[in-house]
Amino acid sequence: MAILETKNLSKIYNPDTVPVHALRDVSITIDKGEFTAVRGPSGSGKTTLLNMLGGLDRPSKGAVYVDGKEITNMKDSDLIDFRLRNIGFVFQHYNLIPVFTARENVSFIMLLQNRSKEEIRKRADSLLEQVGLGSKKDSRPVQMSGGEQQRVAVARALASEPMFILADEPTANLDTAAAMNLLDIMEKMNRDQNVTFVFSTHDQRVIDRARRVITMVDGAIHKDEEKVSP
Amino acid sequence: MTISWRNIWRHPGRSGVLLASIIAGLWAGVMIIGLMNGMFLQRMDYLIDSEITHAQVHHPEFLTEGYSRLYIPNHEEIDEWLRDDTRVRSHTLRTITDGMLQSPVKTSGTRIRGVDPERERETTTFHENIIDGEYLDSSIRNPVLVGKRLADTHNLELGDRVVLTFEDVNNELTSAAFNIAGIFESASPQYDDANVFVRSEDMIRLIADRPIFHEIAMMLHNEDDAEAVTAGLNERFSGIEAQTWYELSPEIRMMVEFGGAMLFIITMIIMLALAFGILNTMLMALFERMREIGVLLSIGMSRIRIFLMIMLEATILTLTGALAGIGLAWLSIRKLSESGINLEMFATGLAEIGWDHMIYPFVEGSEFVTIVILVITITILATLYPAVKAMRINPLEAARDT
Numbered sequence: 001m002a003i004l005e006t007k008n009l010s011k012i013y014n015p016d017t018v019p020v021h022a023l024r025d026v027s028i029t030i031d032k033g034e035f036t037a038v039r040g041p042s043g044s045g046k047t048t049l050l051n052m053l054g055g056l057d058r059p060s061k062g063a064v065y066v067d068g069k070e071i072t073n074m075k076d077s078d079l080i081d082f083r084l085r086n087i088g089f090v091f092q093h094y095n096l097i098p099v100f101t102a103r104e105n106v107s108f109i110m111l112l113q114n115r116s117k118e119e120i121r122k123r124a125d126s127l128l129e130q131v132g133l134g135s136k137k138d139s140r141p142v143q144m145s146g147g148e149q150q151r152v153a154v155a156r157a158l159a160s161e162p163m164f165i166l167a168d169e170p171t172a173n174l175d176t177a178a179a180m181n182l183l184d185i186m187e188k189m190n191r192d193q194n195v196t197f198v199f200s201t202h203d204q205r206v207i208d209r210a211r212r213v214i215t216m217v218d219g220a221i222h223k224d225e226e227k228v229s230p
Numbered sequence: 231m232t233i234s235w236r237n238i239w240r241h242p243g244r245s246g247v248l249l250a251s252i253i254a255g256l257w258a259g260v261m262i263i264g265l266m267n268g269m270f271l272q273r274m275d276y277l278i279d280s281e282i283t284h285a286q287v288h289h290p291e292f293l294t295e296g297y298s299r300l301y302i303p304n305h306e307e308i309d310e311w312l313r314d315d316t317r318v319r320s321h322t323l324r325t326i327t328d329g330m331l332q333s334p335v336k337t338s339g340t341r342i343r344g345v346d347p348e349r350e351r352e353t354t355t356f357h358e359n360i361i362d363g364e365y366l367d368s369s370i371r372n373p374v375l376v377g378k379r380l381a382d383t384h385n386l387e388l389g390d391r392v393v394l395t396f397e398d399v400n401n402e403l404t405s406a407a408f409n410i411a412g413i414f415e416s417a418s419p420q421y422d423d424a425n426v427f428v429r430s431e432d433m434i435r436l437i438a439d440r441p442i443f444h445e446i447a448m449m450l451h452n453e454d455d456a457e458a459v460t461a462g463l464n465e466r467f468s469g470i471e472a473q474t475w476y477e478l479s480p481e482i483r484m485m486v487e488f489g490g491a492m493l494f495i496i497t498m499i500i501m502l503a504l505a506f507g508i509l510n511t512m513l514m515a516l517f518e519r520m521r522e523i524g525v526l527l528s529i530g531m532s533r534i535r536i537f538l539m540i541m542l543e544a545t546i547l548t549l550t551g552a553l554a555g556i557g558l559a560w561l562s563i564r565k566l567s568e569s570g571i572n573l574e575m576f577a578t579g580l581a582e583i584g585w586d587h588m589i590y591p592f593v594e595g596s597e598f599v600t601i602v603i604l605v606i607t608i609t610i611l612a613t614l615y616p617a618v619k620a621m622r623i624n625p626l627e628a629a630r631d632t
Contacts, residue, residue: 056528056626077532084530095525099236108233109529160530 002065003163003196004030004053009062011048011219022048023059024220030164033194035187037201037210045219046200047168053198054087054166055079067163084112088157090167094149096141102128102152103137109160127155131185147178154186164196171203183209234542237515245547248511252504252551253558259500260559260601263493264591265571270489272586274482276417279355282475282482283321283447284456287463290471292444298327299399301442303469308446311466317455321448322349325430327437329396331376333384340380341425342394344433353449356414356427363388363412366429373411373429377422381413388413394426398437406436418584501604504548505612512544512616520623527625537621544613545606552605556598567592 011023023045030036030053038046051057052064055071063072066086074082083089096105106124115123128137131151141149150170157165167186171179187209189195199206207213215223238245278284287308289300302308305323312321325344330337347366351357357365366373374394376386386392388410395405408428416422434441450456456474463472476482516523523536570588573580577587 051626054528080527080530080532083528089525089528091525095522097233097522097526099233099240104232112529112531112535156529 001032002029003032003067005065007063009059012060021219032196035190035197035210036212037199037207038214039207040216044216046216050166050168050200055083086163088162088165090153090157090170092169092172094153096149098141101138101140105152106155106159127158131155147174150182167199169201171206179205234539237543238547248507249551253555255500256555257559262496264563264593268589268591270485278475282479284450284453285448285460285474286478287446287470287472296328298397298437301444305443317450317459319449319451320353322353323443324445325433326444327396329394332393335384343427344430346430359414359416360412361415368411370409370411372408372432374408375412375414375427378413378415379419379423386410404436501608505608508544508612512613516616516620523620523623524625533621537617540617540620541613544609548609563591563593
């Protein structure tokens with residue numbers, strides 16, 4: 001079942017001066033439970049595509065549908081609320097709130113969703129346990145390693161129970177052990193809880209673990225291959 | 231609320247400096263206001279209590295012309311009326327004229343004030359200014375009280391004789407010898423130089439064949455009744471003019487108006503400094519957290535919540551500082567209003583302009599409330615720009631940074 005779909009998605013930066021075609025007629029479909037990597041060289045348009053999928057940027061042409069609903073024509077305020085309830089983000093630089101503890105970082109998004117305090121606490125603790133940080137609930141980002149911070153970011157992305165998670169270069173700043181650990185966790189969530197992940201990445205370690213790899217070149221889809229499960 | 235509070239303490243040094251400057255600025259501002267209030271009020275109280283009183287009645291032209299013939303035509307009826315008015319605590323009748331004081335040394339122009347010693351004592355505190363000799367209830371014949379400065383310039387001592395010359399009600403010059411019964415020293419050396427006091431009965435004998443009075447001064451139980459009392463007198467009696475202390479004294483008017491203007495200027499300077507302090511701190515905080523705010527927008531924090539977060543940060547910080555500063559100022563004012571501030575090193579200069587060197591500062595509750603309201607208003611205005619800027623951040627900026 002497609003939860004994410006783009007139709008003829010194009011993005012041109014500086015259309016009136018020096019036009020840059022970041023995306024050219026990209027049409028893809030992502031189904032529930034996919035573990036998909038978007039790869040490509042720098043400037044190929046993979047981050048632009050993720051921004052479009054996450055409703056952070058608007059296309060020059062074409063449309064993005066989430067669960068059948070077009071998000072490209074939504075008002076800014078509606079789009080923010082839509083992101084809050086439907087989309088999880090994991091950033092390359094983790095981007096945790098430095099003044100919050102791990103538990104508070106995970107809880108924050110649920111507070112924005114106006115959930116009950118009891119539910120927020122239980123779910124935050126459970127998610128931190130799932131990412132292996134049960135003992136670091138009260139640590140602040142500055143007291144954690146990069147790998148640990150990124151695991152908190154994954155827990156935060158999952159906290160709002162989104163339809164899918166967009167992860168932009170999630171392992172780029174991690175050493176191999178931390179990257180593999182993070183991928184294990186995300187893969188387990190995908191397998192056990194059917195969480196949908198879409199990555200943009202250069203990292204071969206991610207590409208190796210993805211079940212579908214979309215290769216982009218010059219803003220267009222060059223290759224879209226599904227790996228056969230062993 | 232939590233994120234705002236934590237953000238404030240993200241840089242304890244910076245927030246601490248702003249907090250300290252708010253506390254120090256407000257404390258200093260309130261202290262200056264208290265000091266000015268104290269100085270003005272003490273001077274006003276002194277002028278009212280010792281001389282002007284809450285209201286006075288004159289012939290309509292007396293204050294500008296000063297002739298003896300411009301006396302109050304119906305003083306007996308007014309006297310009776312004031313005795314029956316329960317708002318009036320006490321009142322006294324004065325016979326006043328301008329004339330000359332002649333001593334063996336020199337001659338000086340002076341205002342001669344004829345007063346009823348008993349009623350004057352009940353109405354004003356002038357008798358407390360006597361520093362040598364006795365008040366006018368002295369047993370000596372034709373007693374006169376002279377100011378210290380006048381006594382010094384004329385080389386006069388107690389018991390010395392001076393000649394006072396002035397016009398009677400028919401514009402004829404008359405003079406008589408008076409004996410110095412006492413020397414007074416008020417808060418104003420100029421006043422001491424230009425006024426002498428005699429018994430009104432002694433003076434009336436010289437200027438008219440019947441009791442005449444040029445001034446009726448009254449103290450009220452409540453000074454706020456001054457306007458109503460004078461309005462009632464002006465409506466009831468013709469040929470007179472009743473005026474409040476505010477109308478009578480240009481010095482008091484100047485103090486009230488100048489004091490108000492000074493308070494406004496001081497308050498505005500403090501508020502302006504506060505506004506720029508807040509603006510600077512919030513803009514610095516915003517520029518540091520652009521990416522973070524972009525991330526908050528990305529994950530679904532609404533723009534209005536971003537706006538409120540920044541506003542709340544500034545409000546918590548400023549209100550904390552403001553309440554601490556005002557609290558500290560309140561404690562200081564409370565202590566100093568009892569012990570006073572001794573400006574002895576400026577005593578000579580202050581005395582020249584009639585001001586006391588012991589100042590008892592005070593700040594009214596309403597002034598504290600006004601300052602808190604102003605601080606809140608200034609905080610909101612100064613934070614609007616950074617808060618609006620924060621809510622307009624493009625979340626893509628955050629994604630682009632990652």
